[in-house]
Amino acid sequence: MSLREKKAEKKKKEIIQSALSIIAEKGYHATTMEDVAAKLLMTKGSVYYYFKDKQDLLFKSQKMLLEQSIQNIEEIMSKELPIIEKLQKVMVVHIEFLITERTGFAMGARPDQFFAGDQLQEIISLRQKYSHCIDKLIAQGIESGYFNKVDTKIVRNIILGAMNYVIEWYSSDGSKDKNELAKSISDYLLRILIN
Template structure:
């Protein structure tokens, strides 16, 4: 990557972070490109130089988030751990990421309300890829006898739903740290299988 490309990518990341900050305050539909530009002390035209519109900006941000989630999950899957330890670690990593990047995850909770056309198709494809990885992890645990013989698809949806729902009710003012909360939730969710 050339120096110019690095500078462009750095600026785009700055814009994405600013956008998520403004959206966290105002909500997706109420946020305008002017709001995002104002937060960065840029002109609206400068933001449009990097992103065609708000959907393209949020799409790129959410796509990166999902790709990083898949990468993190694949790293856990590659580790030499028992099925139980692997699923527990995958859940903890997922929830810590959800809480850390909660505005972006919250926007992606109902992608059909934010994205259209090819953007929507790609977001759904990435979500399905992530879900398939989790499902294969559960099936592996069933096959090796670590988990009860359950309908992996139903259990996978229950686990993903519970983990993603953290974005709605988590509060940094709560009594548990992000790590403690993720540990507790992972322990409760594992009881479905163990």
């Protein structure tokens, strides 16, 4: 990749970050291209140089978020760790990532409200990839006897729901820091599976 291309890539990421942060704050529809550009001291026109249209920007940003999440989870899964610690780590990282990025949009919102056609398929497929990782962990835990026998799908969704909800209520009070909070939540959620 040439220097030029690297710069362009960097710019794209900056724009995505800008979009992400404003979408997190206002929601997708209330976010204007003007907002996204202004935050970077750019003009609307420039944003359109890097992204076909608003939908494209949304899609790419969500995709990036999901891919990052998948990378996070796969990295953990490839490690040699006891299943319980593994699942806990997955949860902690997920929650910390959410809080850091200030957006649960990618994981939380119903994708069919924002995507259609191929984009929808791709987003769904990425989400499933993520879900499957969690499912696999749960299944492994059950098989190895460390976890109670549960309905994997339901428990996975409980875990996802509980985690994604964090951004709705975190922040307001900083009695606990990010990491501590993430640990707490994961501890509680593990109780569903253990004993």
